[in-house]
Amino acid sequence: xxxxxxxxxxxxxxxxxxxxxxxxxxxxxxxxxxxxxxxxxxxxxxxxxxxxxxxxxxxxxxxxxxxxxxxxxxxxxxxxxxxxxxxxxxxxxxxxxxxxxxxxxxxxxxxxxxxxxxxxxxxxxxxxxxxxxxxxxxxxxxxxxxxxxxxxxxxxxxxxxxxxxxxxxxxxxxxxxxxxxxxxxxxxxxxxxxxxxxxxxxxxxxxxxxxxxxxxxxxxxxxxxxxxxxxxxxxxxxxxxxxxxxxxxxxxxxxxxxxxxxxxxxxxxxxxxxxxxxxxxxxxxxxxxxxxxxxxxxxxxxxxxxxxxxxxxxxxxxxxxxxxxxxxxxxxxxxxxxxxxxxxxxxxxxxxxxxxxxxxxxxxxxxxxxxxxxxxxxxxxxxxxxxxxxxxxxxxxxxxxxxxxxxxxxxxxxxxxxxxxxxxxxxxxxxxxxxxxxxxxxxxxxxxxxxxxxxxxxxxxxxxxxxxxxxxxxxxxxxxxxxxxxxxxxxxxxxxxxxxxxxxxxxxxxxxxxxxxxxxxxxxxxxxxxxxxxxxxxxxxxxxxxxxxxxxxxxxxxxxxxxxxxxxxxxxxxxxxxxxxxxxxxxxxxxxxxxxxxxxxxxxxxxxxxxxxxxxxxxxxxxxxxxxxxxxxxxxxxxxxxxxxxx
Numbered sequence: 001x002x003x004x005x006x007x008x009x010x011x012x013x014x015x016x017x018x019x020x021x022x023x024x025x026x027x028x029x030x031x032x033x034x035x036x037x038x039x040x041x042x043x044x045x046x047x048x049x050x051x052x053x054x055x056x057x058x059x060x061x062x063x064x065x066x067x068x069x070x071x072x073x074x075x076x077x078x079x080x081x082x083x084x085x086x087x088x089x090x091x092x093x094x095x096x097x098x099x100x101x102x103x104x105x106x107x108x109x110x111x112x113x114x115x116x117x118x119x120x121x122x123x124x125x126x127x128x129x130x131x132x133x134x135x136x137x138x139x140x141x142x143x144x145x146x147x148x149x150x151x152x153x154x155x156x157x158x159x160x161x162x163x164x165x166x167x168x169x170x171x172x173x174x175x176x177x178x179x180x181x182x183x184x185x186x187x188x189x190x191x192x193x194x195x196x197x198x199x200x201x202x203x204x205x206x207x208x209x210x211x212x213x214x215x216x217x218x219x220x221x222x223x224x225x226x227x228x229x230x231x232x233x234x235x236x237x238x239x240x241x242x243x244x245x246x247x248x249x250x251x252x253x254x255x256x257x258x259x260x261x262x263x264x265x266x267x268x269x270x271x272x273x274x275x276x277x278x279x280x281x282x283x284x285x286x287x288x289x290x291x292x293x294x295x296x297x298x299x300x301x302x303x304x305x306x307x308x309x310x311x312x313x314x315x316x317x318x319x320x321x322x323x324x325x326x327x328x329x330x331x332x333x334x335x336x337x338x339x340x341x342x343x344x345x346x347x348x349x350x351x352x353x354x355x356x357x358x359x360x361x362x363x364x365x366x367x368x369x370x371x372x373x374x375x376x377x378x379x380x381x382x383x384x385x386x387x388x389x390x391x392x393x394x395x396x397x398x399x400x401x402x403x404x405x406x407x408x409x410x411x412x413x414x415x416x417x418x419x420x421x422x423x424x425x426x427x428x429x430x431x432x433x434x435x436x437x438x439x440x441x442x443x444x445x446x447x448x449x450x451x452x453x454x455x456x457x458x459x460x461x462x463x464x465x466x467x468x469x470x471x472x473x474x475x476x477x478x479x480x481x482x483x484x485x486x487x488x489x490x491x492x493x494x495x496x497x498x499x500x501x502x503x504x505x506x507x508x509x510x511x512x513x514x515x516x517x518x519x520x521x522x523x524x525x526x527x528x529x530x531x532x533x534x535x536x537x538x539x540x541x542x543x544x545x546x547x548x549x550x551x552x553x554x555x556x557x558x559x560x561x562x563x564x565x566x567x568x569x570x571x572x573x574x575x576x577x578x579x580x581x582x583x584x585x586x587x588x589x590x591x592x593x594x595x596x597x598x599x600x601x602x603x604x605x606x607x608x609x610x611x612x613x614x615x616x617x618x619x620x621x622x623x624x625x626x627x628x629x630x631x632x633x634x635x636x637x638x639x640x641x642x643x644x645x646x647x
Contacts, residue, residue, distance in 0.1 A: 023207040027157025031212075031221025034156055038148070038212035041165070045143045048169060049136040053179045056132065056465050059472035060180060061398070062526030068099050068181045069131055069532035075103035075311065076110065082537040084530040087547045093325055095255050095318045096311035097304055098183045102131045120492030121484050124535040128480075131181050131532070139178035142189035143168045146405040149196045150412055151211040153374060159420050159442055164412035170454055172353050173404065175461040184398040187257045192405040194249035195267075197242045202233040202281045202289065203271040206374040215242075233285040243292050251300035253402075258319045260402060262388050266381035270372070279372070326394075335548075338395040343386050347397045351404050353460060354453040355415070359407050362414040378406050421445050471623030471636035475593055476533035478619050478638065479519055482591075483539045486512040494538070514538060517589040519638075520581070522598055524631050525566045542586050544569055570631055573601040578609070588641070591618060596634040606641065615639050 026034070066086050071094075074083035088094055109130055113123045150164035168174060178185055200208050210216035210223045215238055218224055224236045234240050253260040271289075274280040308316050339345070352359050366379035382403050389399055422442045444450065484492075489500045489508050496514050501507050512518075517540045521528065525546035534541065544566040552559040569576040582588050592602060592615075603615045619638035627633045 024153065024155030024158060024209045026155050026209065029157065031214075031217060034212040034221075035214055041147065042140070042144050045140040045169075046137070049140040049143070049179055050133070052139070052175055052465075053129070053132045053136040056176075056179055057470055057473055058465055058467070059469040059528070060177065061182075061396075064180045064182050065529045065532055066526055067094060067183060069102060070099075070530055071096070071311075072099035072102035072106060072131070073531050075099060076106035077537075080537060082531045082534070082539070082541075084543075086526075087550070091321065091325065091550070092308070092312050092316045092318055093322045094183075095304055096307045097252070098186065098256050100307055100311070101186075102134065102181065105130055105134050120488065120536075123492075124480060124484075127535060128477075128533050132179050135181050135185060136179040138186050138189045139174070142178065142192050142405065143174070145189070145192045145196045146408055148211055148213065149192065149405075150409045152196075152208040152213075153206070153409065154412065155209055156212055159416040160412040163416035163419075164408050167355060167408045167411065167415065168405075170457045171355075171404070171408070172457050172460040172464065173351050173401075176464045177398065177401065182398060182401075183256045184401045187253050187260055188402050188405060190249045190253035190256070191260060191263060191402045194246045194253065195406075197246035197249070198267065199233050199239060199243050199246070199289075200374060202285055203267060203274065204374045204377055205279065205370065205372040208374070233281045234288050240288065240292065243289070244296055247293055247296035248300060251297050255300060255304045255319065257402075258322055259385075259389065259399065262385040263381045263402065266384045267377065270377055270380075274372075326392075335394055337393045340390050342395040343390055343397075343400055347386075347395070347400050350397045351400065352407065352411075354456055355407075355411055358414045358418065359411045362411045365414070366410055375410060378410055382406055382410075419444055419446055419450050467622075469624050469627075471621045472528040473533070474621045475619070475636050475638065476529050478621075479539070479591070479593070480534055480536070483518060483534075483536055486510050487514070487536075487538060512590070516540070517542065517587045519591045519593060520586065520589040522569060522592055522594040522602070523566075524570075524629060525564070527595075527632060528593070541589070573598060574605050577601075577605045590640065592639045594637060594639075595623070595632055596620075596637050597631065599637060599639070602639060610641070612643055614642055616642050 029037075066084065067088065070083045071085060071089055073081055074085060075096075077083075106127060109126060110123065113126065118126075146168055147161070147165045150161045151158075154160040154164075178188070200206065216224055224238075234243065250260075250264055254264065275286055305315065305317070308318060348359070349356055363379055363382065366373075366375040369376045385400060385403055389395065420442050422440055424438055425441050426438050487495060487510065489495055490504050490506070493500050493502070494514065495501075495508060495510050495512075519539070519541045521541070521543035523544065525544050528543075530541075530543075531537075544564075546564040546566050548564075549559050549562040552562060563571065565580075568580070580586060594602070599615075599617075606615050607613065616639065617637060618640040620635050623636045624633060
């Protein structure tokens, strides 16, 4: 072990001798031009994600709503607001920090719109899209910091850096998932930002450049250097502050998603082992790292604990509860089991789409680099995460979503070298005779293949965001608008209120009663959003549940035979309708929502039991041509009930 008092030039020479890359070369542009280019890129990414939000009209998974927006709705508007709080929140498995973010957004927006007297219909429309706009900002931040980290690794203006940026912008998965309100989506941003601010000089021999980050340059645009009297990884101005940013961001990511710790385990292991090597940082650097980790970690845990105390009403630690339920009680498998190779055969292909072959080549090349290079360490984090999560029975592609920015960075050089060629051109500028001038020119090659792959990415992004599973979003909008038409006057006042129609010449009436149950969902549980899209607390609704058998012992015969409400309905629809619908807890509503496959059963039961009544289709929209759950295939239909014979 030795002190890190060597000069940057000496470090660069030592790095070359060990086969580790030297600091990346920038394009030589003026630092002000570089910074302006970074600002322009940020604005482009913000605009891209805003368009992304407006174009996203499909449903992916229930957790987008029930693990974030529903508890956020309850936080903002109270327990009587109609939010659906699932069993996970009742058993304190989730951190309240993520929904607290959206709760603050909901609360602030509602107060502002109320203060300026916006109609309830307008407020409902804004509240239904606002969380995605906020998440879109976080998504753009994740994109930007991915590009910035690539810039520090490969250099400003480097073709690999440009390739990373274009990979981000044309990624179908980013378009499909980055602006959704999953905790995984914000985890991606927190992770890549933490990696950007991480003090890599204490972890790797790779020397990173300052990029276009003005905080890493002096007033003249030169890279910051330590004072002559100081040495070590934290000797440059602002380095400890950046370490704190990294630790807080990483700690928050781990609180939100405990599996994020796998990435940081892979980063910390080489950091710790370098302490015992002759090329490691000084003891003082490790003292600073340990001190700041304790301070920042304690701060994150304290803030999380206070937030959880106010939400749950008692002191609790959700990451422990999450591990206990998912590992000790093995409840995750209740929501599905997957093959051990899921992340290799499905997860990575879905994340990367057309980038997959290039990523596999990049990972192979990275494993053959120096074990102390940043590429090797990032590759290790990918492999450790994939291997560990593959040991868990329940798998989802979004669980490995935080690896995507890392994969983009690692793949950049492979894609850029495949699609670009570099040649040296020698010219003799006037006046003649003159000294020869040599320039390097890069040209794009294999254009037909490049355009084909980009077109395929765009088509996949369009299909996944505009067509596949569009129905669940469309039906909640229809129901909200139908409720507004039946229950509110043109100014958003309840028609049951004495103030209804006060400000309009048209006296609107309705046959709808505030005590009436508006809609019931006979679908697999959580097939649609809930209050974050329905909005109005007066829009009374029920749906089939699928709570896991918490009261039954793991691996018992009783647990294996357990059937939730959705299972019981699809096992025997007529029996379920006869025995479990029509009572006080689940009264017959004005409308029933379901996938087209239940129409025959619904008509058979209702028209047979309710003599003189008929089931009439009120609304129908396409949902999907295919689905891994056969019950969710086909159109989504809204049925109403009328008296009299069939028309």
